[in-house]
Amino acid sequence: MLVPAQGRFLQHTKIGGVENPELVASDIAAWIVETMDVECTYIIGPGSTTAAIMSQLGLRNTLLGVDVVRAGQLVLSDASEVRLLELLHEAQQPTKIIVTAIGGQGHVFGRGNQQISATVIKIVGIENIQIVAAKSKISALQGRPLLLDTNDPKLDDALSGYRLIVTGYQDNILYRLATMA
Secondary structure (H helix, E strand, O other), X not given: OOOOOOHHHOOOOXXXXXXXXXXXXXXXXXXXXXXXXXXXXXEXXXXXXXXXXXXXXXXXXXXXXXXXXXXXXXXEOOOOHHHHHHHHHHOOOOEEEEEEOEXXXXXXXXXXXXXXXXXXXXXXXXXXXXXXXXXXXXXXXXXXXXXXXXXXXXXXXXXXXXXEEEEEOOEEEEEEEEEOO
């Protein structure tokens, strides 16, 4: 599309409202809980956004740990990689991973959630990963991708690319994930 070279002929963008982190987390949680399948096991990663999901379910949360939920019940609290692998080998139903971007750098895997290891991810399957994050958290990255560091370069490459990010109630964006390298 051709546009005038001089800025005075262009309409300025509107200034949006300020995002309230608690309300956004609540909206994301409401959508995730509403769409949860009772026949599925959910590995819930650390973070305040995922904590809102646990709160919406009425379950105790390990803010800095990994919890496992099935049929609205807490199955494992503060799970280790070993316990996650045991659970996955015993599981008779599908499993999904729900994670958020951790820290100001935008790490999805490899920082703060090492329990969700490359082995765990491979067993669950990359198609069964849901990423949740407030738009303000994504915007703060200023176009930089969300980061992957699973210690498995092939898995990081498989996870790289544009992925759907749940950013609110019935609200998603496509955003790029990339390796640390």
